Amino acid sequence: MTNTKDTTGLEAIYLAALDSNVRFITAVAGYPMTAVADYFFEKKEFTNYDIHWFTNEKAALEAALGASVTGRRSMVMVKHVGMNVLSDPLMTAMMHTIGSGLVILAGDDPAAKASQNEQDSRFYGAISETATFDPATPQDAYDSLNRAFELSEETKVPVIMRITDRLENEEQEVSRSQINSKVKQEGKVLDRNIWKLTMHGKHQRFHIESETLLIHEAENSRFNHCLIKEGNVGIISSGYSSFIVDKILSTQLVYSSYSHLSLGMVTPLPEKLVKRFIEQHERILVVEESEPFIESYINTCCSKILGKRTGHLPFGIIEKEHVEFAFENIDNDELSKYIDIQTILNRGSRPICSDCPFMPLYNVLHNIQPVAGDMGCSIRTAPDPLNAVDTGFALGGAISTACGFPGKGIAVIGDFGLAHSGIIGLINAVDSGFDILAIILQNDVAAMTGGQSAPDLKEVVKALVPDTTCINIDELQKLEGKEACSENIQDMIQKKLDNKGVSVIYIEGKCTKH
Structure with missing residues (x-):
């Protein structure tokens, strides 16, 4: 050892x-x-x-x-x-x-x-x-x-x-x-x-x-730790939340009578162990993140269960102050503290990089609706002030989403998203005869996740979609400037929208962060 x-x-x-x-x-x-x-x-x-x-x-x-x-x-x-x-x-x-x-x-x-x-x-x-x-x-x-x-x-x-x-x-x-x-x-x-x-x-x-x-x-399981005290309050927790609970119970004497069942193995839920613990206490607080997973399993069998659904704890992340607030209000059946909804304004904006090479495209998309976005950097263009894309359901999902738009749908997808699963959407669009324009952004990296390399599927896409146009936006900006570059892209998009069937604009650009 x-x-x-x-x-x-x-x-x-x-x-x-x-x-x-x-x-x-x-x-x-x-x-x-x-x-x-x-x-x-x-x-x-x-x-x-x-x-x-x-x-x-x-x-x-x-x-x-x-x-x-x-x-x-x-x-x-x-x-x-x-x-x-x-x-x-x-x-x-x-x-x-x-x-x-x-x-x-x-x-x-x-x-x-x-x-x-x-x-x-x-x-x-x-x-x-x-x-x-x-x-x-x-x-x-x-x-x-x-x-x-x-x-x-x-x-x-x-x-x-x-x-x-x-x-x-x-x-x-x-x-x-x-x-x-x-x-x-x-x-x-x-x-x-x-x-x-x-x-x-x-x-x-x-x-x-x-x-x-x-x-x-x-x-x-030896990973399910149960510490029984003489008090009538029991805490059930799992994951990092257990660490927070243990820290509070070990340092704040006012809660020294609280029992604690820490579940290190949560599925299958140890029903007999949990049931015994519940029966030994008058009130049970479930501390977990992100969802009321344990809480939803046990609240149907007992009315004394407190947690996210009773307002004692917030949905999502659990901090020390959240647990302390719940402890202080352990005698209340319901609370209404966590009713605020986070906005970009009160959290702080996380906009796309101002020097992103694809900014001329986003400036054009600002005036077009609807546009199916994909997970990746482009999703950061959805809020104000750009308002460039309108949806973002799943990595690789933009092309399939655009297939559901009226007229000729527009999708914006990165090369990593295309390789992840977007290529399937493109195959289906071609095979089913949809009218869509897929704008594929190629920077050769998964920029949002650390710069891992992305496969180059350009030749595959060209084989699938004859109506494919490739441009290098860095070179275009150097030759024409940003404003003229945007106008050029706008004209290109309009021409593609006038064509029936599946069209592709492949835009190459170098990420400034990788």
Whole structure:
């Protein structure tokens, strides 16, 4: 056993991956997961694992499944919205079974600091019926990841571990309990006897074999810590929120009588453990982020549950002052403190870079409606003063969205978004005979997520869409100036709108930040 001082949660995850003998890693860039993946890439030369950037989460999980069934422990790193994309193979993998351990590291973004939405990856543990670990500290992260790989192999299913940026940055002395007992045995491969079962039989097998083990793990997990005091108030928490609660309970004597059940494994929910805890207290406060996940499971069976839905805590991120406010109002059944809705005005603007090479285009789109935007830098042009794009549903979704517009729809999409899934929308638009204009912005990087390279699909697009025009906006601005450049682009757009069918304008420009 070796102790490492001042270890961040990010470093603890890296050490756990080493000590768990992970051999294959896939990652899709996005906050807060980019920092974790970058760290693994930096350390790659000192290790013997393969790590690869992917542009699509579904493909990233499928590659990891390939490694797993052939005997290599694998890990997938995605942000919370990436869980939506990889859910397809995840659901099937639960019944299909795997080989060596496979863990999906899901990075959640409470308060949506750098994301198109704010969602809670714990729900994917419930939907897929797999185990979800929700560590509170760097030590928890290290231990949880080690156990996640073991549990994945025992149950023959992928396992999820959720992290947040605050866990990544938190520091603690970490004990590397498995450093001298690395997994050295031959990797487990797929047991092909699974193909003797029907699809329904695979579903039955999961519930009879795998789910039974998962439920037993949850009810007896060492990551679920329960501290019972003599008072009548009980706190149930998970993830980084548990760290905040523990800090308050250990430093503020006025709350020393509060009991605390910290859940480090949240799916399957340890129903018997939670029920016993509830029965021992008169009032229960659930402290969690981002959504009322645990709260929604237990509030139907007990009227004394307090949390986000009763107004004691805000939706999204949980801070120390939020928990203290809830403690101070523990005797109130309902509160109405958190009723303000954040605006760009009161938060502060995060506009697109003023020297963005595509600014002449955005100045033109200001006068055109509707325009389907895509996740990436262009989404920052939606608010005042540019008002350049009108929608932004999902990475790679702009082209398909524009197919639903009347007349000839306009879509603006980056090269990374195109590679992620936008190319599918373009194929469908061509095949179904839609009238759309796709404006593809090529800067060769995923600028919003750290500058990872983006595939160049220009020749693919030209093969799909004969009506494709390519321009270099940097050169155009040098020759004509910004104002004339905008006029040129406006004329080009109008000509494309006059044509029936699918049209493309490919605009190349160099990102000034990468």
